[in-house]
Amino acid sequence: MTVTRWAIAALSLTLIVGGCGNATESSKSAPANSTVTVTAPATSEAPKAGDINANGTPDSSDKDWPGKMVATYEDATSPEAVTGRDLMRNDHLLEDLAEGINQSLKLPVDVPLIGKECGEANAFWSPSDKSMTICYEDAAEALKIYTDDGDADPRASAINSEIATFYHETGHMAIDLYQLPITGREEDVADQLAAYVLLTPGDDGKIDPASVQAVKDFAREFRGYSDSNGEIDEGQLADTHSLDKTRMYNLECWVYGADPVGNADLVSDGALPQDRAEGCQDEYEKLSDAWSSLLGPYFK
């Protein structure tokens, strides 16, 4: 991928899927009894905007936030977990994603990024542990979805969906670590952050085509979930996440809105209805402006 503000140049890879976005799961929050083998970060008061060292005022020393994101891969035993672990680890996925964060965001504490066998396809930010977990089963499920869909390169698409999933979780992380104000449902806001990260132009002023594809693949995964989940029930309607197809259309809208000319195919091929498409440029600009403003004090 090209260099964006998030310095994800290291991601010359194919990527992922997951948890916090899968409507088949009743909860995307961290299980209370989750255990991790990584060192727990020291607790820290979230600073005010710009006041990174929490000395009461934003100043030049605030560039010295001490935290880093640290990737680890735990053991895997089930076939699904082994599949997902190998997919992620062989691509150095978590290491590269962590490096991208460390090059771009100030962190008040060390943040473990944990690949692990969870017993279900999921991904989550833990506000209590200040850690992010990407379950191996999440990548394995993505691989199955794209394989069943006849994808020409299901592994690349699965990696892409996990990249987008990671940035969705990064949205939860940022909201929590920086105590960002949000309106609207946090799950939708986290999807917006994923789109914002992946669709922000690089230094050359262009949006990275590989990142656009990652958002498109993420959207396609939600279509797969929708197809496999059957009739929409009350549980899905009441869920903290928007319906799978709503999330799919949102992501497609933001891809189109970020570059209506470059991504005109989304409308011409019928994927994104014209009625929705008409407002997408404005919709994307608003979410991009909002995230730029919210994260401004925390960029390195």
Ligand SMILES: [Zn+2]
């Ligand atoms: Zn989420």
